Amino acid sequence: MTDKVILEMNIEEQKAQELERIVKQTAKELQLSLKQIRTTVELLDEGNTIPFIARYRKEMTGELDENQLRSIEERVTYLRNLEERKREVIRIIDEQGKLTEELKSSIEKAVKLQEVEDLYRPYRQKRKTRASVAKEKGLEPLAIWIMEQPKQGDLKQEASKYVDAEKGVESPEDAIAGAMDILAENMADDAAIRSWVRRYTMDHAMLTSEAKDADQESVYENYYNYRELAKKMPPHRILAINRGERENVLKVSLEVAADPIHNFMARQIVKGTSIVRDVLTAVIEDAYKRLIAPSIEREIRAELTEKGENQAISIFSGNLRSLLLQPPVKGRCVLGVDPAYRTGCKLAVVDDTGKLLEVAVTYPTPPNNKRKEAAEKFHELITKYGIQLIVIGNGTASRETEQFVAEVIGEMDGVELAYLIVNEAGASVYSASKLAQEEFPDLDVAERSAVSIARRVQDPLAELVKIEPKAIGVGQYQHDVSQKHLDESLKAVVESAVNHVGVDVNTASPSLLSYVAGINATLAKNIVKYRDSNGKFNNRKELQNVPRLGAKTYEQCIGFMRITEGDNPLDRTPIHPESYPVVDRLFKELAIGMDKLGTQELSDLLGQQHVGELAEALEVGVPTLRDILESLQRPGRDPREELPLPIFRTDVLKIEDLLPGMELQGTVRNVIDFGAFVDIGIKSDGLVHISQLSEGYVKHPMDVVSVGDNVTVWVLNVDLKKGRVGLTMRKPKDQQ
Template sequence: MKQIAKELSVKLSQVKSVIELTNEGNTIPFIARYRKEVTGALDEVIIRDILERWNYLMHLEERKKEVIRIIEEQGKLTEDLVKKINKATKLQEVEDLYRPYKQKRRTKASIAKERGLEPLANWMLTLPDEGDLNAEAAKYINEEKEVLTTSDAINGAKDIIAEYVSDQAEIRKWIRFETLKYGKIQSLVKNEEQDEKRVYEMYYDYEEPINRIVPHRVLALNRGEKEDILKITIKPDVDKIIRYLNEALIADKYHSPVAGEVAAAIEDGYKRLIQPSIEREVRNELTEKAEEQAILVFSENLRKLLLQPPLKGKIVLGVDPAYRTGCKLAVVDETGKVLQIDVIYPHPPKAKREEAKEKVLKMLRNYGIEMVAIGNGTASRETEEFIADVLKLDNNGVVYMIVNEAGASVYSASELAREEFPDLQVEERSAVSIARRLQDPLAELVKIDPKSVGVGQYQHDVSQKKLQESLNFVVETVVNQVGVNVNTASPSLLQYVSGLTKTVANNIKKYREENGKFKNRKELKNIPRLGAKTYEQCIGFLRIVDGEEPLDRTSIHPENYPVVEALLEKIGMKKEDIGTEELIKRLNKIDMEDLSQTLNVGYLTLKDILDALKRPERDPRDDLPKPLLRKDVLKMEDLKPGMELQGTVRNVVDFGAFIDIGVKQDGLVHISNMSNEYVKHPLDVVSVGDIVTVWVLDVDVKKGRIALTMLKE
């Protein structure tokens, strides 16, 4: 625990609290929100880091015990070895120490040992000052054991020495460090004809120091190798490593008659056994770090995407653009309920533009539509032009927004969508999803596998298990930070609430359908499979907006209702007054320290309670800048270098950010064009959903590329 506290710069007491709370069955969102006093207000990310590190160290301890047991059973355990194993802080160190005692498949060395050549190898390793190697080797000639000549004996002994060198933990550690610090990674083209689009051209003859290569290049090289286009090798300073090995194992005994053969065995041990093994380890380490970075970037992008501000209370027209099959339209009311579905053909080959115009105008007027959401897929910009033209005819101040429809088709074809809209076609469901994404991005996006939301980089090249775990953690964190209306939430949203499973989420929906809306939080105790512990974990995150108990619409946990009642009585207010100006005025006059002691409640918990009483239905997304809404359309041909534009950040990657500036193609702001100061990572400057001012640097209409800058000339 001390180690974790030191590594993560937190107090030992905080680490202990997190582990104890988790062992008691509490979830990360619950600990972060409702146990701030116990943890010292640690957030979800730090809590998860503590738990991940704790699990790693527990696994490390288990492995140490196992390794010590196996070596002891072999009768080879020494006090010194036990000390070294127990001191190890990484699994790799434990495996290095275990290596000499590991049951190996038959190797050159094990065959040589079967032939009785180990004593000869040991004699050679003593580097005697005198003696004749051939004469010594002759003692081991044995036809039965297939040692027919002195050369056979010497070569067998050298195989044993090579493996001995390869098994030394300290030697491996030094070589691994040396390779990582001073080695290079090289890629050469293997199958050029397979790279039709010349995606990997820059890597056809490429070399870079290992300690300087950036994560996205590691993943690009790995992909090129996997596709059999590139050959990747690790190039250490072999001469330097062999010099080190000779100094470590021969030292000042070069005059020994066996020194030359021992040196040859050492070189063989490095080149045949250590180097390929270390190369694998170095590649694995580079890949692991690169994957961690890719997952981190994807997770951060996803978090920002899920936290996009909802445009509540708007009647929206969703448009799923297409050419041949027509643009599908869906009108949804303020609650997301579908009012009308239709299809128009404004583009070739049918090109019924006038008829399409009439249909859209009729919809705008019939339903009082306030916003149009256009998907950004095929035919998106042509559809945008068409909608912009129609809106000019309507003259009612209706605005439109291009909505990232990544994953909409995945959702539309899913069982979930079929259940929700059994009578609709796949594309019609897409139009509904696009409209709802504008109204409440979080509620709609949770229906889609997080990998499909289109804000990643190399997401198919990383460990899918780690990616899924990380993305699920992000979704769970965001859902619980925002809170969920238990009377309107879909099971897809409910299942991410602290403590709830898919089954319980479906049971909530079923109960709602059979009994009508929940009137209070206590009613949730009637849900099958929702026991006392689950109730404690989930209930603070579930809201009942117009129920019998006014506190149920807040983020205050029912365990603190008696505190709230005492507080309200003290200031002469009622529960019905929450959120009113008068209550806010009285709460602002309170002495927090004094009240905390009077009510016997923690200061941090009290602060959260007061915030919830002032803004009972507060949504953290409400404080974020609203999405960029448009009335007119821009073409790529309209862009000129130096032009100033407003855009929305669609995706952040290691080398920059892609910005939607209202033309067909997103523009790229390279990391070097983000700030006049050094930028370590684009995420330090921008996030998905940010509205930014950019200037056009360069436009390549043919290649569909736009270079942008955030630096004003």
């Protein structure tokens, strides 16, 4: 056996050991079985997507859901990077000739990158420091002598041996000072000391903030003289203080008692009485104040920021998913209105399939106030196209436009007509995009925005995927977080939502198709190009003819593609083609034909089956059969249709109309750490504080409400001056 073969075998063995360590660590952290982690890692390494694994490989993973799979992927990636960093650190220290078995073992056992970096710190190449200068002056032996803590002798006399004017050591005091600098850096680089100090600081430090100018008015006035235990700070407060500091309004620091830290360090370093005890005490204080404390403060502030960012991204992701999965308002011709003052309200009429029929502009709002002409145009369009719903964007001039639309509806006797205000966040981003220019080359930016506003009610998912996810404002502090992490998380949310619903391959836009599992932007365009050239797809198999759509991609994406009126009725269900033989065996077992698909007869028959026994007879896993039966009972079902439609309005409510105790119906627009904002039909959304969401204890608002929920609220208080309304979801006692 050659040396090369042996080396390759050793590398493979090392990789296998690393993977086993990673699997065990991930299983321990996520409290899942070793088999679940191992199988998931294998599936991911084979190029399978998370939506595909979650939906079609349930038997293999023990029915792990998408969130669990993403947690595994995230943690395994981190631990693989950690293993790579460990190898690099061990190599560098070994090349320096300083690697011991004990140090190597400590590095290999580390489960956090911070632990590895602490262990590597003493061996890292440093820029010029006071300690490195002292070493250049030849003072390291004196530092070693001091650390030996002699009980007899004279420090000054020992230090005088190192006086050397040519090296810049003018006196014994200079030599002692240099040796102390070396010792201070050694103590600051000690992994055990840093770990303890970091943990102690996190447990006991107070985060304080004060105003740089106490007379300056700002939104940060709550933090002008603020103190809170750092580890107890809620995420949104961390990010608010960070922003105040970044905008140069606040001065922020960590405060922690130094004495307990000095005492701990002394217990590790000082051994009984010696002639250098006072010197070591001074070194300990200097090492902590000058080197350890500033570094640990940066690390803890970064850790707190990461905690705040992770929560903000989690909130945004949850809200975005709820928004994307809002039920489509089908079967209605819609008039979209992009309100404005000076430039007028842009109108776009779209039919029940989202096709643009007409655009127009009217000027019912100040400064033009051409209400009569605007009303005539609205009446004309409503009558001409049989419009049933007017959708108004919630931007500038939206409430004046709402007032006008309510009056128009009041004038239209005998017409079934209502209006709805939608969050127009991102509409302007979409309308100025290259995609919008390709879709509507003849429209101006505002007209495209009106089309987007209309369509996002008809099919929120199909329209909102055209917009960069972070431009859809349903988060908190989204501009203060790692944009790379935010983009990755939001892309995963959109991908999850799209694959949950499925896409009609014959009508889907490239934007929508690009989020299907396994499909990228290029492939999405290829699918649409093929469809435009060859006509609609008649069956799923035809997708294999699309250029660059290979076997692996087909396997990943095809279960999420729907063909509603194709050759095979199963192509409109979420059943994967790999399971079509199972369906054939099922229909034979039940002695029923495929022509019964979608009938109540089949649905009733399937509902009577014992899944376990049937799975055994069909030689298929129970989770897969359960999904197949559900898909056959409701073929072509859109999971969003089970959710309540948004609240349609016909008249305007003003803040002046509100009284404490008044009962209202509203729609949740945004959920944040401290509550939920609810659209009750007035200019500004009302706030339901977390304490008012339920009679019982609420850990987080997302446990109670989601974006898009229709809720019953009661007015708690009204601040006319600030235009704020406090709401409660707890029914007042006098109404119970």
